[in-house]
Amino acid sequence: MKTIFLVDDSATILLSISNILAKAGYATEKAASGEEAMRKFQAGVKADLLITDLNMPGMNGIELIKQVRKLPAYKFMPILFLTTESQQSRKLEAKAAGASGWIVKPATADELLNTIKLVLR
Amino acid sequence: MDELTSVFIQEGREQLQAMEAGLLELEQRPDDHDNINGIFRAAHTIKGASGVIECHFIESFMHKVENVLDRLRNGEIQVSGELAGLLLRCCDHLGILMDVLAAGIAEPAAEVSLAGDALQGELAAHTSDATATAGGSVVEAEADVEASGGGVVNTDSWHISVRFGPHMLRGGMDPLSFLRFLASLGEVLAMETIPDAMPAAAEMDPESCYLGFEIRLQTRSSKADIERVFDFCRDDCELRILPPNSKLAEYVKLIRELPEDDMRLGEMLVRCGALTQSELDEGLLSQQQVRLPADAVAPPQPLGEILVEHKVVQKEVVDAAVSRQAQVHEKKAVEARLIRVQADKLDQLIDLVGELVIAGASANLLAQRSGQGELVESTSILSRLVENIRDSALQLRMVQIGETFTRFNRVVRDVAKELGKEIDLVISGAETELDKSVVEKIGDPLMHLVRNSMDHGIEPGDVREARGKPRRGRVELNAYHDSGSIVIEVVDDGAGLPREKILRKAIDKGLVQPNQTLSDQEIINLIWEPGFSTAEQVTNLSGRGVGMDVVRRNIQGLRGSCEVASVEGSGTTFTIRLPLTLAIIDGFLVGVGRAAYVIPLDMVIECIELKGNSAERDFLNLRGEVLPFVRLREMFEVDGERPARENVVVVQYAGQKAGIVVDQLLGEFQTVIKPLSSIFRHLRGIGGSTILGSGEVALILDVQTLVQRNARREERDMNTPAMLRSTSQN
Numbered sequence: 001m002k003t004i005f006l007v008d009d010s011a012t013i014l015l016s017i018s019n020i021l022a023k024a025g026y027a028t029e030k031a032a033s034g035e036e037a038m039r040k041f042q043a044g045v046k047a048d049l050l051i052t053d054l055n056m057p058g059m060n061g062i063e064l065i066k067q068v069r070k071l072p073a074y075k076f077m078p079i080l081f082l083t084t085e086s087q088q089s090r091k092l093e094a095k096a097a098g099a100s101g102w103i104v105k106p107a108t109a110d111e112l113l114n115t116i117k118l119v120l121r
Numbered sequence: 122m123d124e125l126t127s128v129f130i131q132e133g134r135e136q137l138q139a140m141e142a143g144l145l146e147l148e149q150r151p152d153d154h155d156n157i158n159g160i161f162r163a164a165h166t167i168k169g170a171s172g173v174i175e176c177h178f179i180e181s182f183m184h185k186v187e188n189v190l191d192r193l194r195n196g197e198i199q200v201s202g203e204l205a206g207l208l209l210r211c212c213d214h215l216g217i218l219m220d221v222l223a224a225g226i227a228e229p230a231a232e233v234s235l236a237g238d239a240l241q242g243e244l245a246a247h248t249s250d251a252t253a254t255a256g257g258s259v260v261e262a263e264a265d266v267e268a269s270g271g272g273v274v275n276t277d278s279w280h281i282s283v284r285f286g287p288h289m290l291r292g293g294m295d296p297l298s299f300l301r302f303l304a305s306l307g308e309v310l311a312m313e314t315i316p317d318a319m320p321a322a323a324e325m326d327p328e329s330c331y332l333g334f335e336i337r338l339q340t341r342s343s344k345a346d347i348e349r350v351f352d353f354c355r356d357d358c359e360l361r362i363l364p365p366n367s368k369l370a371e372y373v374k375l376i377r378e379l380p381e382d383d384m385r386l387g388e389m390l391v392r393c394g395a396l397t398q399s400e401l402d403e404g405l406l407s408q409q410q411v412r413l414p415a416d417a418v419a420p421p422q423p424l425g426e427i428l429v430e431h432k433v434v435q436k437e438v439v440d441a442a443v444s445r446q447a448q449v450h451e452k453k454a455v456e457a458r459l460i461r462v463q464a465d466k467l468d469q470l471i472d473l474v475g476e477l478v479i480a481g482a483s484a485n486l487l488a489q490r491s492g493q494g495e496l497v498e499s500t501s502i503l504s505r506l507v508e509n510i511r512d513s514a515l516q517l518r519m520v521q522i523g524e525t526f527t528r529f530n531r532v533v534r535d536v537a538k539e540l541g542k543e544i545d546l547v548i549s550g551a552e553t554e555l556d557k558s559v560v561e562k563i564g565d566p567l568m569h570l571v572r573n574s575m576d577h578g579i580e581p582g583d584v585r586e587a588r589g590k591p592r593r594g595r596v597e598l599n600a601y602h603d604s605g606s607i608v609i610e611v612v613d614d615g616a617g618l619p620r621e622k623i624l625r626k627a628i629d630k631g632l633v634q635p636n637q638t639l640s641d642q643e644i645i646n647l648i649w650e651p652g653f654s655t656a657e658q659v660t661n662l663s664g665r666g667v668g669m670d671v672v673r674r675n676i677q678g679l680r681g682s683c684e685v686a687s688v689e690g691s692g693t694t695f696t697i698r699l700p701l702t703l704a705i706i707d708g709f710l711v712g713v714g715r716a717a718y719v720i721p722l723d724m725v726i727e728c729i730e731l732k733g734n735s736a737e738r739d740f741l742n743l744r745g746e747v748l749p750f751v752r753l754r755e756m757f758e759v760d761g762e763r764p765a766r767e768n769v770v771v772v773q774y775a776g777q778k779a780g781i782v783v784d785q786l787l788g789e790f791q792t793v794i795k796p797l798s799s800i801f802r803h804l805r806g807i808g809g810s811t812i813l814g815s816g817e818v819a820l821i822l823d824v825q826t827l828v829q830r831n832a833r834r835e836e837r838d839m840n841t842p843a844m845l846r847s848t849s850q851n
Contacts, residue, residue: 069293075328078293100293101353118302118350121295 002120003027005047007037007064008082009056017051020109026116034059034067041068049120050079051103054090062090062097069098078119129174130223136163137219138524141212144205145530151200158378160208161190167215178229179218182237185244186211198247207243209531214240278310278365279340279347284318284333286357291328294354300334302350307340333359348397355399361432364395373441384449386424389442390434400433407431464557467517474507474514475793479812481507482791486815508791520560522600522609523551528564529571529598536575543582543593544575550600555607559679559699563609566672566683570611570695571596573669578615578693588690590614603698606681606723611695618687620644626653645687649673680808682774682825708792708811710819711770712785714759717819719792719811720781724772724824728786731767741780743771750780751827756806772824779828794821805830 004026008014011032018028029045031037035058041047050068054061061081068074078100083090091102100119103112143160150156168183186208192198214237221229229237281303285296303309315333319325340347344362351360364372375393387405390396404427425439481504488500526548537544579585579594586592597612620641627633627647639647647653651670676683681699700706700721708719731741740749750769753759769780794809801807808823 069291076290076293076295078295078298095292095356098292117305119294119298119353121298 001025001027002048003029003046004116005029005031005037005040005045005050007031007034007050007052007056007061009033009053013053013082017112020112021116024109024113033057034061034064037064038067041071041074044073047074047077049116050074050077051082051116052079053082054094062094065094065097065099078121080115080119125174126176126222129170129176130219132170133167133179133219134216136167137212137215138527139163140167141209141531142527144208144212145534147200147208148202148205154194155378157190157194161187161194164190176222178234178237179215179222182211182215182218182241185241185248186215189244189247192248204247207240207247209535211240211244279338279344279368280361280363280365281336281338281347282333282359282361282363283336283351284315284359285330285354287326287329287331288357289330289354292354296330296332296334299350299354300336303336303338303347306342306347306350307338310337310339312336339365343394345394345397348399362397363432363435368395369435369437372438376438376441376445379445384446386439386442386446387428389445390428390438393438393442395438396428396434400428400431404428404431404433462517467557470514471518474511477507478511478791478793482813483816504791511791515556518557519554520557521551522553522555522560522563522607523548525560525564525567526551526598526600529567532568532571533575533596536572540575541581542575542579544579545593545595547595547597548599549597553600553602553607555699559607562675562679563697563699566675566697567598567609567611569669569672570697571598574611574613574615574693574695578613578617580616606698606700609697609699611697612692614692617689617691617693618645618648618685620689623647645685648685649683680823706792706794706821708790708821709770710787710790710813711753711768711781711783712787713753713757713783714761716759717787717813717817718753718783719790719819719821720770720772720824721821722789724774726771726773726778729769729771731769731782741769743778743780746778748778748780750782752782753822754782754784756827772828774825774828777828779824781822781824781827792819792821 004021006014006017006021006028007030008017009032014030014032018030021028029040029047031040034052034056037050037052038059050065052061052064056064059067065079065081068077068079079098080101080103081094081099082105083094083102084105094102101115103115107115140160140163143156143163146153146156147160164183164187168180168187171177171179171183189198189204189208193200193204198204214233217233218229218237221233228234283299289296300309300312313335315335316331318333319331325331338347344364347362348355348360351358372393372395376389376395379389379392384392387396387401391398391401404424408422408424408427425443428434429436429439481500485500485504488496491497529548530546533544533546574596575594579596580588580590582592582594585594595614597610599608599610599612601608624633624639624644624647627644627650628635630653632647632650632653633639648669653669673683676697676699679699681697683695683697685693685695687693707722709722709725711718711720729743740747742748748769748771754761754763764784767782767784768786769782770786771778771780773779790813792811795811797804797807797809806823806827807820809821811819811821813819
């Protein structure tokens with residue numbers, strides 16, 4: 001079973017995405033902040049894909065992506081970030097930081113799962 | 122109401138008419154794709170425009186309609202009588218919504234909204250997934266048949282050429298996952314790995330990606346869908362997507378069917394799906410880049426060429442788009458020759474021309490009195506020009522009656538369905554022109570006559586067959602010009618007017634005496650009497666108590682007349698006769714005593730001298746024909762002695778000849794009709810007034826009522842002694 005790591009400071013979003021993923025047969029790991037996520041990655045948590053929000057208090061999504069990419073174990077892990085249509089410049093910034101792709105909010109379950117299917121090995 | 126909204130309402134109503142016309146054709150020819158596209162376009166335009174003016178209740182309603190039409194256009198659902206009916210009802214609803222908007226009300230009333238919701242519910246049944254899968258599978262099955270028949274299965278695939286960028290892997294992306302995802306769109310028929318970029322082993326960076334792929338993919342997805350797969354690596358990979366051959370033909374077809382907007386080449390290609398937006402952006406960028414270093418005066422390389430060079434689109438598709446562009450430009454040029462003018466500006470012009478005509482007549486008169494040859498000549502040239510201007514100005518107000526007629530296609534269809542009869546409408550003379558104000562007012566009377574013909578005239582199919590007539594009934598609408606008037610006929614091949622029944626009814630209603638003998642025509646004419654209706658049952662179509670007398674009054678209000686002819690068993694013909702224009706006429710000026718009268722010149726046939734020996738009778742012998750005449754002097758009770766020589770003006774109206782006896786003939790005269798004010802409305806025999814060159818007022822004779830009034834009076838004179846006789850015997 002593939003494990004997907006979710007990072008978002010909103011509990012609602014964490015819950016709704018993890019519900020969709022659970023129904024589709026994925027295991028999930030969750031973190032409510034960049035710092036919490038980093039601690040788990042440094043501890044060597046199993047993850048086949050990281051999905052993170054960009055706007056978070058403390059360590060934001062871009063910083064998180066940069067840090068995760070520095071860890072050898074997660075160098076080639078696909079990383080998706082959650083964004084809104086208008087944030088074109090954020091998209092490029094996140095791509096440069098090492099993200100693989102993005103999910104435009106609000107996304108339907110199908111869009112979410114399709115995008116995951118596209119990047120998951 | 123602001124200008125934008127009024128423009129929208131006008132445009133919207135035009136599009137609505139186009140939609141209705143298209144939908145009516147739809148049932149006859151369900152396979153006519155041009156027609157279906159036309160309907161879709163009309164709906165789409167209304168939706169788009171309503172969005173622009175931010176009229177959301179129209180926009181959201183039309184959105185639902187458009188969805189259904191889109192599926193129809195794509196062959197996902199089939200045309201059916203029920204669907205066409207539903208869409209027509211949607212048209213009606215849209216008309217109501219337009220009225221709401223036109224009235225300046227922010228939201229439609231609750232019952233209108235409810236009706237709209239009900240329609241949307243019905244529409245949803247045609248867009249729901251249940252029918253989608255059913256429809257989709259049908260199309261797919263058809264496509265398979267086509268493919269196996271045409272033997273194009275193998276070559277008919279997309280060609281995707283992709284070279285991944287070196288940073289792909291480090292971004293957490295795997296070429297394999299893209300390829301796998303691609304396979305989920307359709308079937309990958311062939312794939313070749315292109316390792317050309319791979320450096321020697323020593324220089325190779327194991328974390329970089331050097332691979333490219335050539336892929337043949339068979340899928341029903343669009344180009345944009347395929348491109349979306351590569352969204353995440355689009356920035357650092359080279360991607361070419363070439364459509365299959367069958368798609369090419371489809372693009373070319375789509376381009377030809379694009380709405381006639383002024384579109385740029387790139388826009389057209391994106392719109393039809395041959396090009397994706399990002400391919401276009403890239404093309405435009407390189408067009409600019411090539412241009413900048415070179416001298417700015419040189420024209421940039423055409424976008425089409427660049428796109429073909431980039432191998433993002435085929436030459437055939439570009440050519441089709443270019444020729445479509447030229448076509449649209451041409452069409453726009455034609456449209457530019459038409460100008461929309463506000464109706465009241467035209468009315469103002471006609472008024473001024475009227476004043477000009479009067480002033481011209483006065484100048485003419487003065488010139489003639491002065492006796493100066495040169496002055497007379499120059500004023501006569503002037504008056505000829507005025508005459509030309511008058512004709513052109515009147516021509517501006519003339520519109521074809523066709524639009525009014527075509528509305529009846531819908532009426533006949535709906536009413537026939539409601540009545541359970543099969544009825545065809547045949548239209549002729551739709552190009553006949555008449556004054557705009559007449560066209561506007563003729564719709565209601567015509568509607569009444571057509572409904573009447575369908576309801577009372579045309580028999581049910583079985584009855585018709587039993588009588589040896591074709592099962593389908595026929596209603597004709599004809600229009601043509603006839604000696605200065607326009608004639609509109611409503612003809613049906615139904616049962617004809619039942620004389621016995623009409624007579625019985627008239628006696629019941631006390632319109633005629635039981636012992637009175639009437640000719641067939643007189644009996645038929647009884648239908649025009651107020652409050653007359655023979656329909657045994659009041660249906661919701663005609664016979665609503667609004668009788669034929671209202672029709673007649675409306676038409677008479679337009680200075681027209683209507684007649685009916687009927688042969689029992691084989692049909693009825695209503696003939697409406699209307700003046701060509703309401704504003705200016707050529708008149709014939711006559712004098713009685715000191716007053717002047719004008720007779721419309723179109724009706725004058727000849728003038729003869731009244732011989733002394735017929736002076737005491739009311740008719741004369743015109744080359745072997747009996748010609749009844751009216752003495753204006755008596756009719757208008759003009760004081761004074763009859764002159765020694767009187768003249769008869771012979772007039773013809775609706776095939777009937779009559780004479781009008783006057784003192785003097787004063788000749789032709791251009792006349793501007795000034796309506797009489799309402800105090801004079803009850804006057805019979807006078808249709809209006811005009812101002813002569815001398816500044817005097819002349820009355821315009823209403824020949825029709827004059828002649829009729831005379832005939833009626835004669836009848837009375839003849840009947841009275843007969844009745845007196847019968848009473849004296851009893």
